[in-house]
Structure formats: C-alpha cells, structure tokens
Amino acid sequence: xxxxxxxxxxxxxxxxxxxxxxxxxxxxxxxxxxxxxxxxxxxxxxxxxxxxxxxxxxxxxxxxxxxxxxxxxxxxxxxxxxxxxxxxxxxxxxxxxxxxxxxxxxxxxxxxxxxxxxxxxxxxxxxxxxxxxxxxxxxxxxxxxxxxxxxxxxxxxxxxxxxxxxxxxxxxxxxxxxxxxxxxxxxxxxxxxxxxxxxxxxxxxxxxxxxxxxxxxxxxxxxxxxxxxxxxxxxxxxxxxxxxxxxxxxxxxxxxxxxxxxxxxxxxxxxxxxxxxxxxxxxxxxxxxxxxxxxxxxxxxxxxxxxxxxxxxxxxxxxxxxxxxxxxxxxxxxxxxxxxxxxxxxxxxxxxxxxxxxxxxxxxxxxxxxxxxxxxxxxxxxxxxxxxxxxxxxxxxxxxxxxxxxxxxxxxxxxxxxxxxxxxxxxxxxxxxxxxxxxxxxxxxxxxxxxxxxxxxxxxxxxxxxxxxxxxxxxxxxxxxxxxxx
Amino acid sequence: xxxxxxxxxxxxxxxxxxxxxxxxxxxxxxxxxxxxxxxxxxxxxxxxxxxxxxxxxxxxxxxxxxxxxxxxxxxxxxxxxxxxxxxxxxxxxxxxxxxxxxxxxxxxxxxxxxxxxxxxxxxxxxxxxxxxxxxxxxxxxxxxxxxxxxxxxxxxxxxxxxxxxxxxxxxxxxxxxxxxxxxxxxxxxxxxxxxxxxxxxxxxxxxxxxxxxxxxxxxxxxxxxxxxxxxxxxxxxxxxxxxxxxxxxxxxxxxxxxxxxxxxxxxxxxxxxxxxxxxxxxxxxxxxxxxxxxxxxxxxxxxxxxxxxxxxxxxxxxxxxxxxxxxxxxxxxxxxxxxxxxxxxxxxxxxxxxxxxxxxxxxxxxxxxxxxxxxxxxxxxxxxxxxxxxxxxxxxxxxxxxxxxxxxxxxxxxxxxxxxxxxxxxxxxxxxxxxxxxxxxxxxxxxxx
Numbered sequence: 022x023x024x025x026x027x028x029x030x031x032x033x034x035x036x037x038x039x040x041x042x043x044x045x046x047x048x049x050x051x052x053x054x055x056x057x058x059x060x061x062x063x064x065x066x067x068x069x070x071x072x073x074x075x076x077x078x079x080x081x082x083x084x085x086x087x088x089x090x091x092x093x094x095x096x097x098x099x100x101x102x103x104x105x106x107x108x109x110x111x112x113x114x115x116x117x118x119x120x121x122x123x124x125x126x127x128x129x130x131x132x133x134x135x136x137x138x139x140x141x142x143x144x145x146x147x148x149x150x151x152x153x154x155x156x157x158x159x160x161x162x163x164x165x166x167x168x169x170x171x172x173x174x175x176x177x178x179x180x181x182x183x184x185x186x187x188x189x190x191x192x193x194x195x196x197x198x199x200x201x202x203x204x205x206x207x208x209x210x211x212x213x214x215x216x217x218x219x220x221x222x223x224x225x226x227x228x229x230x231x232x233x234x235x236x237x238x239x240x241x242x243x244x245x246x247x248x249x250x251x252x253x254x255x256x257x258x259x260x261x262x263x264x265x266x267x268x269x270x271x272x273x274x275x276x277x278x279x280x281x282x283x284x285x286x287x288x289x290x291x292x293x294x295x296x297x298x299x300x301x302x303x304x305x306x307x308x309x310x311x312x313x314x315x316x317x318x319x320x321x322x323x324x325x326x327x328x329x330x331x332x333x334x335x336x337x338x339x340x341x342x343x344x345x346x347x348x349x350x351x352x353x354x355x356x357x358x359x360x361x362x363x364x365x366x367x368x369x370x371x372x373x374x375x376x377x378x379x380x381x382x383x384x385x386x387x388x389x390x391x392x393x394x395x396x397x398x399x400x401x402x403x404x405x406x407x408x409x410x411x412x413x414x415x416x417x418x419x420x421x422x423x424x425x426x427x428x429x430x431x432x433x434x435x436x437x438x439x440x441x442x443x444x445x446x447x448x449x450x451x452x453x454x455x456x457x458x459x460x461x462x463x464x465x466x467x468x469x470x471x472x473x474x475x476x477x478x479x480x481x482x483x484x485x486x487x488x489x490x491x492x493x494x495x496x497x498x499x500x501x502x503x504x505x506x507x
Numbered sequence: 508x509x510x511x512x513x514x515x516x517x518x519x520x521x522x523x524x525x526x527x528x529x530x531x532x533x534x535x536x537x538x539x540x541x542x543x544x545x546x547x548x549x550x551x552x553x554x555x556x557x558x559x560x561x562x563x564x565x566x567x568x569x570x571x572x573x574x575x576x577x578x579x580x581x582x583x584x585x586x587x588x589x590x591x592x593x594x595x596x597x598x599x600x601x602x603x604x605x606x607x608x609x610x611x612x613x614x615x616x617x618x619x620x621x622x623x624x625x626x627x628x629x630x631x632x633x634x635x636x637x638x639x640x641x642x643x644x645x646x647x648x649x650x651x652x653x654x655x656x657x658x659x660x661x662x663x664x665x666x667x668x669x670x671x672x673x674x675x676x677x678x679x680x681x682x683x684x685x686x687x688x689x690x691x692x693x694x695x696x697x698x699x700x701x702x703x704x705x706x707x708x709x710x711x712x713x714x715x716x717x718x719x720x721x722x723x724x725x726x727x728x729x730x731x732x733x734x735x736x737x738x739x740x741x742x743x744x745x746x747x748x749x750x751x752x753x754x755x756x757x758x759x760x761x762x763x764x765x766x767x768x769x770x771x772x773x774x775x776x777x778x779x780x781x782x783x784x785x786x787x788x789x790x791x792x793x794x795x796x797x798x799x800x801x802x803x804x805x806x807x808x809x810x811x812x813x814x815x816x817x818x819x820x821x822x823x824x825x826x827x828x829x830x831x832x833x834x835x836x837x838x839x840x841x842x843x844x845x846x847x848x849x850x851x852x853x854x855x856x857x858x859x860x861x862x863x864x865x866x867x868x869x870x871x872x873x874x875x876x877x878x879x880x881x882x883x884x885x886x887x888x889x890x891x892x893x894x895x896x897x898x899x900x901x902x903x904x905x906x907x908x909x910x911x912x913x914x915x916x917x918x919x920x921x922x923x924x925x926x927x928x929x930x931x932x933x934x935x936x937x938x939x940x941x942x943x944x945x946x947x948x949x950x951x952x953x954x955x956x
Binding site for chain 1: 512526528532537677759813814817
C-alpha cells in the first residue's frame with residue numbers, strides 16, 4: 022500500500038458533528054448581545070474541530086500508536102533518566118482530594134495536600150543533604166534559574182554587586198548557560214581535562230572576585246564523578262562564590278553521597294527524572310530547589326511551614342526573591358514523586374542508584390569493543406561513547422541513532438556532551454532488566470557490523486518507521502507552524 | 508529487600524559484575540571521596556506496599572475539601588470546568604505520557620502532530636499567527652512575554668495594569684530582575700485599567716503594555732482605547748493575558764492589535780490540582796516568530812514526500828544557543844497541552860461558544876440573585892464569568908463558614924488589594940447548577956445576617 026499523509030484532526034472535521042455534552046443552562050436565558058458592545062462580540066467562531074466522540078478517540082489513539090514511550094520499549098537517553106513511571110503514582114495523582122482542589126481554598130481545607138508537600142520537602146532535604154527545600158519551580162531549567170536568582174540576591178544582600186559571572190563546565194547542559202543569562206549573569210566556560218573532569222587549573226584561572234557561582238552536575242554529563250569536588254568547592258568558596266548543583270544526574274548517587282555533603286550551597290532536582298514523574302512527551306516537570314541555611318532567606322515565596330500540627334504558607338519573607346510561578350508549583354508531579362519515595366524508602370532509593378550504575382557499567386563494557394570509549398574508567402549512571410570509528414567508515418552517529426529505530430529502540434542522546442566527537446550518551450536506568458540490556462547490546466553490535474559491511478543500510482536508516490527522515494531544513498526555512506484550511 | 512521496580516536478580520548481578528571484572532558494586536563508587544560519602548542510611552519513611560500506601564494516601568486526600576464534593580464559586584485564575592471523559596483516556600495512553608520530548612521525529616509523529624494541532628487551536632482562539640507548544644503556566648508565559656518585549660524594543664520600562672492577576676504580576680517582577688526592567692503599575696478605575704493613567708505613563712521608553720482581558724476582576728478592558736494609545740507610540744508592544752475560554756465568545760486580542768497573547772489553558776481539560784501542573788500558552792505575530800521562547804512544532808515532509816512534523820526553529824533554544832537562547836525553558840507542559848487539545852476538540856467549534864456564553868449567563872443569574880438578596884455588587888462594567896460583591900465581614904471568615912455548608916466561597920480580594928476589604932470575587936462556571944447558585948445566595952445571606 023502506498024504511504025499516505027496521516028490526517029489532521031481538522032481534516033477529519035465535518036460541519037454539524039459534535040463531541041461535547043454540556044450541562045443544562047437551567048437559568049433563564051438572556052441575550053448577551055444586548056449587554057455587550059458589538060466590539061467585544063466575536064465575529065467569526067474559532068475553527069476548532071467538529072468531530073464525534075468515537076472519531077476523536079480513534080484520532081488520538083492512532084496518534085498514540087505513532088508515538089513511543091518507556092512503556093513501548095527501551096529508552097536509553099543520556100541525562101534524561103527514562104526510568105519506569107509507576108502506574109500507582111498516576112492513580113494517586115488522580116484522587117479527587119488531590120486533583121480537584123483549588124489553590125486558593127482556605128488552608129484549613131487543604132491540610133492533606135500541604136502535609137504531603139511538607140513530607141516531600143523533608144524527604145528531599147534528607148536525600149540532598151540540604152537544610153530547606155522549596156518545591157515551587159516548574160521544571161529543571163526553572164529550578165536552575167531560581168537557585169541562581171537566590172545566589173544573586175545573597176550577594177546583593179551582602180552589598181556585593183560585582184559578582185556578574187557564573188562558571189559553567191564545557192560539558193554542561195545548555196540550560197545552565199541559558200539560565201545564567203536569564204538571571205542576568207554572564208556565563209564563563211571552564212574546560213574539562215583529559216580525564217573528562219573539570220580542569221582545576223582552568224577553574225583557578227576563571228574564578229575571581231566577579232564569580233557569583235559555579236554550576237556543576239556530579240556525576241558530570243560524561244557520567245564521571247568529579248573526584249576533586251572538595252578542592253573545587255574550596256576554590257569557589259574561597260573566592261566568595263557559591264556552588265550550585267544541577268540535579269539532572271542525581272540518579273547515580275542516592276544514599277551514597279549528597280550535594281550538601283559535597284559542599285554545594287544550592288541544588289535543583291528533576292522530579293520527572295530521578296523520582297519517576299513521567300516525561301509526558303516534554304513535560305510537565307518539576308524542579309524543586311534545596312539550599313543551605315545561609316541561602317534560606319532568599320527562597321521563593323510562599324514557603325510551606327509546619328506550626329504545631331498545622332501546615333501554612335508563609336508569605337512574610339522580606340528577603341525572598343519573590344514568586345517564580347503562580348500558586349505552589351506542579352503539585353500533581355509532587356504526588357508522583359512522593360508516592361515513589363514512599364514506595365522505595367532509603368533502602369530502595371540506594372538500590373536504585375546501585376543498579377542504575379551497575380547497568381550502565383555493564384552496557385559500557387559490552388559496547389566498548391565496537392565503539393570508542395573516550396574515558397576508560399568506571400562510570401556512574403551513564404556513559405558517553407564516540408562514533409568516530411564509524412565516522413571513518415562514512416557512518417555518522419545520527420545514522421546509528423536512526424538505525425536503532427529499526428531495531429525498536431529509542432536512541433541514546435546524540436552529539437552531547439559537546440566535548441566528545443560524535444557523542445552517544447547512554448543511560449539505561451535501574452528499571453531495565455539484563456535481558457533488555459542484552460538485546461540492546463546485540464543491536465548495537467549488529468549496527469557496528471553493518472557500518473563495516475553495508476554502510477548504506479545504516480546511512481539510509483530508518484527503514485521500518487512510519488515516516489522516514491524528515492526534511493528539517495525545509496521546516497526551518499519555510500516554517501509552517503499551524504494548519505490552514507485549503 | 509526486593510522492589511517491584513528493580514528487576515535485578517542475584518544471578519544477573521553476579522553475571523554483570525563478572526563481565527565488568529569487579530567483585531562488588533562498591534567498587535563502582537570507590538571514586539567518591541570518603542569525606543563526602545554518606546556514612547549512614549538516609550532517614551526516610553520505611554518502604555510501603557502498594558496496598559498500604561494507596562490506603563494512606565487516600566486518607567490524606569480525604570482531608571482536603573475537593574471540588575467534586577463541594578460547590579465552588581472560587582476562580583481567580585483557576586476554574587472548575589467540565590472535563591470530558593475522553594481527556595483522561597487519551598492522556599493516560601502511555602505512548603504519550605511516558606514519552607520524552609519528540610527529538611526523534613520518526614517515532615514521535617503522534618506527539619508532534621498533537622502539538623501542531625494544539626498550536627493551530629491556540630492561533631484560532633487568539634487570532635494570532637503563531638503559537639508555541641506550551642509554557643509552564645499563564646504566569647510565566649506572561650513574564651516571558653514581558654522580557655521578550657524588552658529585548659525586542661531594547662527598552663526597560665513596562666506598564667502593567669493592576670487588574671492583571673496579582674500572582675502573575677509577582678512572577679513578572681521576579682523575571683524582570685534578570686534583565687533589570689522597570690515595572691510600573693497602572694491603577695484601575697471601576698475595576699478596569701485607568702486609561703488616563705495609562706496614557707500619562709506611556710512614552711517612548713515603554714517596551715510594552717500588559718493588560719489582562721477579561722481582567723482579574725472579570726471585567727472586559729477598554730481594548731480599543733488601549734490599542735489606540737499603544738499605536739500612537741511606535742515600537743511599544745501590546746501584551747494581553749487572556750482566558751482562552753472567554754475567547755470563544757469575545758473578540759480575540761489580535762483584533763485589538765495585540766503583539767503577544769498569553770494565558771493558561773487550564774480551563775480546557777486540566778483539573779485544578781492545587782495550582783499545577785496547568786498549561787501556559789504563548790501566541791504572537793509572524794514578525795516575532797523567531798523570538799518565541801520554548802518549542803515549536805513545524806510541518807515538513809519525509810524522504811518519500813509524506814507529510815510529517817518536527818521540532819523546528821531550534822536555533823532559538825537553549826540546547827543549541829546556550830547563553831544566547833531566547834529563554835532557558837526546556838521541559839514545558841506537553842501532556843497538559845495534549846489534554847487541552849483533546850478538550851478543545853471535544854468541545855469543538857460550536858460547543859466552545861455555547862460553553863463561554865453559558866458561563867456568562869450563569870454568572871449573570873448569580874449576580875442578579877445576590878442583588879435581589881440585598882448584596883452590594885461592586886462590579887460595574889461588562890464581565891465574563893466573575894464579578895465582585897461587598898460583604899460587611901472579612902471574606903476569609905465568611906469562607907470558613909461557607910465551608911461548613913459544603914461551599915467553597917469566592918476569592919478574598921483583600922489578600923492582594925489592601926483597599927478591598929470584604930470584597931469577594933465570585934466565579935460561576937457552566938458546572939454550577941441553578942440550585943447550587945440559589946443555595947450559595949441563601950447561605951451567604953444567612954452568614955451575612
């Protein structure tokens with residue numbers, strides 16, 4: 022059968038069909054046009070679909086079949102922590118007493134919700150070794166920015182207005198320098214050394230009286246633990262700067278070490294990574310921020326507190342950076358993270374990190390024969406391979422990623438971190454069984470063989486997906502960002 | 508102890524250790540300096556079984572007064588609207604909710620197309636040319652719009668109406684600290700932005716004017732007058748924050764010359780859930796297309812010429828541009844955007860107008876009943892589904908009494924406006940039955956004395 026364009030919901034629409042059932046009006050009908058000036062009355066109805074309920078369900082079911090989630094198969098995306106999203110969490114988040122409560126209800130009527138939030142804050146303090154946590158930030162990037170704004174407020178409270186620079190390793194996520202800019206800082210890059218770790222000499226060179234903070238994730242994006250973390254903390258602190266921990270890679274270290282113990286002053290966490298919040302096809306996330314006592318006065322408001330047996334939101338925080346989000350953050354994601362933490366306990370979380378690291382090292386050692394391993398040492402929860410050997414055969418890392426689609430896998434993160442040529446960044450997570458890893462290893466080895474023996478098979482991949490490679494240049498050059506009726 | 512999310516068996520573990528060439532997983536952590544190692548077990552609650560935890564959390568949930576059991580007249584930015592059953596059935600499909608951002612278009616066409624459709628629906632509602640794939644919420648979307656206007660005009664002054672949601676204004680203030688903007692608030696008169704004061708404050712230094720339409724008090728702002736003022740000031744941008752449901756009946760902001768329109772699609776298929784996650788939308792003109800924060804889905808073709816969708820214009824974004832990106836946003840609210848797209852598809856072209864009108868009619872009925880019962884109606888102008896009444900008692904106190912009667916009362920405006928003691932902002936959605944409205948009026952009268 023010849024391939025055809027898959028219809029948009031607008032193309033399935035037919036005038037006169039409906040998919041809704043609204044409540045009865047009941048109250049006496051009135052003519053709104055009598056009250057409203059003509060200028061306020063919409064002339065043309067927005068062209069939303071007109072579709073029956075069954076056809077709506079078929080449309081979205083078909084779309085879901087054209088998508089791939091963790092429940093569909095292995096998803097070894099580096100730095101994304103695509104672990105299993107427990108179904109129980111979804112049920113908890115949908116309980117009426119959690120999902121149907123208004124943020125402005127009297128506090129007396131939402132004590133259960135506030136208790137859960139307080140318990141979660143307390144657990145996150147213990148897991149990170151921080152003194153106080155604010156859950157408010159909506160996602161990782163907002164958590165980064167929130168923490169940087171607090172560090173900025175801290176320096177300014179000390180009359181220190183010249184700390185304009187934030188130091189970011191060359192291996193850092195793009196959000197780090199972007200968040201620094203949004204917070205009004207200039208970002209400065211610190212280089213990695215030949216071991217893939219931050220170069221201490223270069224750090225000493227870039228650090229100075231203008232340093233506001235160093236942003237770091239540990240283990241870093243290469244999956245390597247920054248073993249000189251204590252020296253780094255000392256260098257930055259001695260210069261009067263603060264240490265910020267990007268929690269993207271926390272999944273490697275729970276119960277083994279904590280950002281607070283490493284000398285970090287502020288940390289953000291991704292509840293949608295380590296703590297099983299589903300990624301939702303790109304969100305919603307949740308990015309709580311934890312800080313030491315010293316930075317506590319600057320936390321966003323309101324701050325959830327416990328007084329006796331009652332929970333309350335404290336708005337009386339004169340040094341607070343203010344609100345970063347309306348209401349109290351992505352509460353629905355807290356419920357999922359909380360349910361997960363309560364399911365696992367201290368022992369379970371430590372085991373999760375142990376097996377995340379064991380799985381990653383097993384994969385790494387199985388794959389290093391066929392793919393270059395730039396940093397040959399034990400990794401943590403993820404590792405980075407280089408496709409430079411395959412590149413010499415004319416097969417790029419992008420091609421390898423696309424060929425993996427034919428084998429039924431979601432590819433690893435590619436071309437990141439930027440300090441590795443043709444990077445393939447692989448994070449298996451602890452929720453994957455050995456059989457799954459072995460299947461992936463076999464596929465990766467087959468692709469390496471294909472790259473040698475029949476490179477065009479890889480170069481032209483994918484072959485078996487519902488669409489082939491997309492013309493991204495055309496998409497950017499002549500952007501079509503909405504449907505227009507023909 | 509064994510955990511159902513951890514498939515590692517002892518045999519697997521031994522086989523893997525042997526393959527790595529080590530004896531114990533501890534060796535994999537040996538590079539963590541002992542000084543920073545946690546030498547004790549974390550102090551967390553003991554692991555709980557599924558059955559026990561469900562029971563415990565259900566009890567915790569039961570401590571909250573929920574909108575299914577209580578009758579709510581509380582809105583102020585978050586509303587109790589009807590959610591069609593199809594919404595949760597679609598977003599519960601794990602191909603959607605357990606997926607990552609659609610960076611691999613060949614296996615993500617479902618998500619990409621759903622977002623492309625969402626973008627189209629937002630353009631239709633707002634009348635704008637371009638909409639992005641979502642923002643965290645209406646408040647941060649508005650703050651990003653403000654920062655974009657400053658970057659685009661290279662100006663630092665922003666005029667924000669006091670009738671903009673107070674929490675949205677608070678978020679604007681925090682976001683404005685980075686680029687060091689000056690936020691000037693414009694007073695209201697009779698519940699609407701005071702146009703004379705806006706005119707006096709508006710000058711060639713003004714990056715943008717921010718208006719909420721319908722505003723926080725439910726009122727329709729004098730959009731034509733504001734438009735004229737702004738058009739007389741070259742370059743100054745017009746930003747509106749709009750409840751997208753209201754736009755089913757009301758003239759879209761684009762018709763009043765808006766440059767950026769933002770808001771929250773919580774009204775479409777997203778439960779209140781204590782304030783989040785909701786879903787911000789961001790719509791603008793073609794001219795600003797390459798300055799938009801966040802992700803955009805675009806249409807293209809594959810190698811066989813088949814239509815498909817990809818994330819596009821990524822040169823704006825943090826993972827490409829790093830410190831030069833238009834915003835730091837990465838994760839957004841994709842699943843909630845999907846929920847809203849499903850709700851908008853279900854409600855559809857005709858349902859939307861009907862639903863918006865029903866909100867207006869029921870709210871007017873409630874206002875009339877309260878007036879008949881002797882309450883002072885503060886709201887003077889034309890409103891959408893919210894209006895203000897004046898009480899002799901503090902609203903917080905009245906609301907505690909209403910709770911005892913199974914009613915969640917309106918918003919206490921004294922929380923944000925010190926001169927509005929006893930002012931209650933009442934929201935009436937299509938979900939309110941006539942009987943519930945009558946009961947609310949009766950209880951309020953009883954409490955009020």
